[in-house]
Amino acid sequence: MDGVSFVLTSTVVVAATCLASAVVLLIAERYLANYGPCTIDINQGSKKLEVRGGKPLLATLMQQQIFIPSACGGRGTCAYCKVKITDGAPPIAPTELTLLTDEEQQKNVRISCQVKVRNDLAIEIPEALFRVKQFTGVVERMRDLTHDIRELRIRLVEPAAIEFTPGQYVQLEAPAYGDNPEPVYRAYSIASPPSDTGHVELIIRLVPNGICTTWVFTMLKEGDEVRFNGPYGEFRLAEGDAEMVWIAGGSGMAPFWGMTRHMREHNVQRPCTYFFGAVAQRDLFFTDEFHDLEKAMPGFRFVPALSGAENDGWTGEKGLITQVVERHLKDGSGKEGYLCGSSGMIDASVKILKAKGIPEDRIFYDKFT
């Protein structure tokens, strides 16, 4: 056999074999992996969904406009999409084992992206998730707050208004680009006050090699369309008028920027000290705005602190934010702590606040992951 016909016949044979295998698999998928119509009962009958079985629970719910928080896009790594399955759950898959504690396993908590819908299910989710929607908006304004922190102001298009509590977050969708074949979702706190129902503001810090932040910093432009879903999260100001201690660093500013403006709008007189940590003066932002708010709100105090060694001309607080809190906070009893930032900063701050006498159940935080 000569070279040309060898190449031709081998191509044909390989192609035919692959094609035949693909056809068999497609037919099998059509009939074997088709689990027919299934019912998902949510929160003991408060909502019933008729869905087609065969897909993961997370994706199935998303198709039905119920958005469970998920950062990894259903790959079973972030463990955000936990859902309680009270009836009809399959055995726990090996991929879920590492993400669930023993206690969660006993309470029927499951990783919804790893549970396939094969039969009727009964699940329980927080009522607040019913309010979660998928939003489309347009970037109305984008400005650099510091050398590596950027503010995004998004005008909502569809739906045109959002309802949320200050401190909640949304998941911004970074579309597929470059080496990322699929869109990814990243959580950002809403920095605008709820009164501005037609907009959300996000404060985003550039993470080196971060998929979403790189997209925001290098590709996204004013006027571009963006998609996000939300609102999510339990981080919010507790009822009552206990004195508050706020601690944040970097883009952990976001929820507090929204909370402060919300308090100003509603004339909340609750005493509050806001410690904001940064390395150098170039990392500070909104300082003037906060000092203006201090004048308008008698109980509110803004304490920026720098931890870097070389800060000539800085007359404010110096040292790590935990040291500054340590110096300023005399007695924590009866007070509440609110923290937002990296997990290292939060763990260290929680320790200080507890040592100062704030009980653990009065300390609320929003940890970056």
Next chain:
Amino acid sequence: MTDPSHAGGAAHLLVILVSAALTDNILLTRFLGMCSFLAISRQMKASVGLGLAVTFVTTITCAINAALYVWVLRPYGLESLQLILFIVVIAAFVQFMEMLIERLSLGLYYALGIFLPLITVNCAVLGAALFMTNRNYGVTEGLVFGFGSGFGWMLAIVLMAGIRERLKTARIPPALEGPGITLIIAGIIALGFVGFSGMVQP
């Protein structure tokens, strides 16, 4: 060269079956398919399940691959493509199996976990297909050889699972626990099986 058409004869097929399953056991004399053997033989139930799955996959894929080889590759002189095509057939078939098991037995599906898709790269399955072409088997012989090899693999893993059940209460030097003692036992069983070799000549 054996012509596939003359292959018939129940005795000939029986010899192939016995030699593939016992005297020429693919796991114990060739040491193919070790990874899932070492990992799964910890549990009896999963071992039986995986053994059945491997037997089924090997039987069917050997038959399909033998047909592919005898009727397509050899007539066109494309023997060099056997490796790549065998793998395609095995991979597609394992996918099919996965859907089937998920549908029929969810318990088995979860017990096998990651090892089900990994049957694709279970060297015993590809090994059986390649040994079969080396020996110029036809389709029927391939089917029987595939079944024999898969059954032999299942026999070995069930044997090991039984021994490991007992090992749970045995006193083993800490350094040898787990894969260590398993490999030593596999070696001793293999010695026994090598003793049979040559008794049956297919």
